[in-house]
Every structure is written in C-alpha cells, then in structure tokens.
Amino acid sequence: MTDALLECIFRNDVDQLMRIITPENASEEKEKKYKIKISDSFLLFPKSGLTLLHIAAYANSMECFIYLHSKCNFPLEIQSLDLKMPFHYAVNSGAADIVIYILHNYEARYGREKLIQDFFKKDYTNQEQKYGPTSCSIIFAAATSKQPQVLSALFKYGFDCTKFASKCKFKLQEALSTVVKARNVESLKILLKNIQPSTYKDEKSLLLAAIDYNQIEAIPLLLESGCDPNYVTPDNKTAMYRACFYSSVDAVRILAEAMYDVDIPSKTRAQAAVHWICQSKSIEIAKILCAKGIDVNRVDQDGNTGPFYIIDMDIPQEQTIGILQILLDHGLDINFHEKGKLTILGYFLTSINTTKNAKIIDFLLQNGADPNAEVFSSGYMSNSNTKMTCKDKLRKIAKNDELKAVYKKYFGELETTPKK
Known part of the structure; x- marks a missing residue:
C-alpha cells in the first residue's frame, strides 16, 4: 500500500489518492512518516521522516497537495522528523506553483508578519557554516532549484536580503555562486535586484551589483543577456569604476573586452578612468584601460587629475612609479594642473x-x-x-x-x- 500511495502522489494522480485517503481517515495519516526512494543530488533535505504533504510538495504534485491540504486538513506548517515544512521541499525542488500556494494561503490565514517569522526569519539569523542534510538556507535552496519563479515568489511575499545578520550574509554569496555556476541568468538577475533593492533598482545596475558581491563569473552572463556595461549611475559611477574600486583585474579585463569606450562621457566633470586607475593601485588595470585610449589628463569635479588619487597610498613606490610610467606613455602631461x-x-x-x-x-x-x-x-x-x-x-x-x-x-x- 505504501508504494502505491507514494506512486500516485509522484504521478499527481489525485483520483487514486482520493480512493486511498479520505477526509475521514486522514487524521491518522497525518502522523505517519514516509521515506522517498529517489536519487536526487540536488535535494538538500532528508529523504525520510516525511509526511505525504512533504512528498507532494517535493514531487510538484499540485492537485494532490491541494487535496491533502484543503480536504484532508494537512496543515501547511506540518513538520517532518527533521523539523522541515513542505515549503522547504517545494522550494528546493522548484515547485513554484506549490510555493506560491503555500505562501498565499499562509499569509491569508496568519498575516505577513507571521509568514516571515515562520518561513524566512531563521535564514536571517541562523548561522550555519556548512549546508548539510539537516540544515539549509531557504535562499540557497531556491537558488539550487533553478526556477526563477521560486525566487520571485519569496521576494513577493517578503523575503528581505537586507535583514541578514552579518554572520549570515555568506548565504547570499552561496546563492549567487550557485545560480552563476548553473548559468541561470534569470535567477541571477532576481537575486542581484533584491540583495540591495534601494541600490540596485533595475537591470541597468546589475553589473555593478555582481561586482560588489564579487561574482566576477556573473559578468559574462549579464553581458550576454543584454546588460549595458556603459550604464552610468546618477552619481557618475559605472561597472568599470566598481571593478577598479575593488582592484579586480579580471572584472576590468572582461568589461574592457566588451566595451569600445571604457570611460564616462567626455563632457562629464567627474572621476573618470584615469582616476579609477590610480584608485585601483594596479599596474595591470592601468595597462588595460590605457590601451583603450582613455584621456589620461582629465580632471574630476574637484579639479584633480588622476595621479592625485595615488598620493599617500600604502603601496611600494615602485608600484606607484609603474602606474605613472604607463600614464606618461599614454600622454599624461606631467605638469598639467588647474588653477589653485x-x-x-x-x-x-x-x-x-x-x-x-x-x-x-x-x-x-x-x-x-x-x-x-x-x-x-x-x-x-x-x-x-x-x-x-x-x-x-x-x-x-x-x-x-x-x-x-x-x-x-x-x-x-x-x-x-x-x-x-
């Protein structure tokens, strides 16, 4: 009977399920725990100690899930022996419709505050250095699912990346790394937009977000998907500026190969590529950007030339000289300065x-x-x-x-x- 029961759930055969489990005998069924016999390297949670609602969530069997919940009164917050809810299994398996169903109905019954408390808050505060069979971050599980709709649902119902405690922010890095390795561009964009929503409001700023979170491998994916490397923020910052700020030679090289002009518009009086070079303290970055034909004599909004920003840097003199030599080789006027x-x-x-x-x-x-x-x-x-x-x-x-x-x-x- 057990095999037949689990088989009908995995097939989403709700008619067969209704013959086996009825609202009248469902109460004793809620207490039973089952083991699923599958080989799934992406399943982050235990395969045993599960209720039928957990199994329906994992199997993405929507009709069976709704029947067990609405007709047989399986609570959405029912726990496995490992204290996981069906929600965890739905998120991990990419069962987006079931994730949305759970969040919608839970919020309708208990309100948004309790939903966040019961489903999301542990992610913000529970520090786990390694993901194992008994513990896993929801955001990491969603990233593993490869389903962008799952991530969208989490953020729609109040998942907030800005609430993560400092000791738990590594979970966001893990999630980002996972979607990048999977080349899941849509999930990557959703994550980057929501990591710091006040800063990265739209797709134009996603390259900056990827660099800020040291996801250098994400840059080619974003470029291939149409992100503009020449986008300039209202305060005159670009992805190239960010790459120089972090002295990321790899990021600078990838961006430079995708750009004809690596600088901000010539009429903009602000820190430009020559200033970024000096702030980066990198001879290699100086070589890459100067090879693109930048104006090495530009001044910023304060009238400062690029080399002003390398003064008092805690780097060897030879490194400073190396950068200055490259700038001179590309036309730096060693005596140029504005009045004052x-x-x-x-x-x-x-x-x-x-x-x-x-x-x-x-x-x-x-x-x-x-x-x-x-x-x-x-x-x-x-x-x-x-x-x-x-x-x-x-x-x-x-x-x-x-x-x-x-x-x-x-x-x-x-x-x-x-x-x-």
Missing part, C-alpha cells in the same frame, strides 16, 4: 608620506616635472600658506639621505639657506 591646484610633483612633495616618496620624486623630476611650479607650505591653497617652488619645498623637506640625494642629483649640494 598643484602639479603631480607638488602633491608628492606636500603629501603626508613625503619622506617615503624619494624614488617617486626622483622619477617625476627625471621625466620633466617642473621644479619651479608653485606649491603651498601645507599642500593646498590658503591665505595663511606661504608660496614656494617645488625646488624650495624639496630643499625644505630633505631631511633624510634619500631626499638629500634627489636634491643633489638635480640641483647640486643642499644649501641650508636658499640663495637670494
């Missing part, structure tokens, strides 16, 4: 790490930096600042052997008192 701003040499001479910049200062002078360009005593324009030349500033700060050697190389022996 310093030259590149001026900024390095007035930075907080000046004593550690001897090699960079030497490199700039060797490549034509103007020693007579004006600087200010504190590095920025102020009425209280004293104007001086870069040469004067170098003389003033040359307290260690490295800086003294640089001064001597270009200007002769260091004088304690400047000539009048």
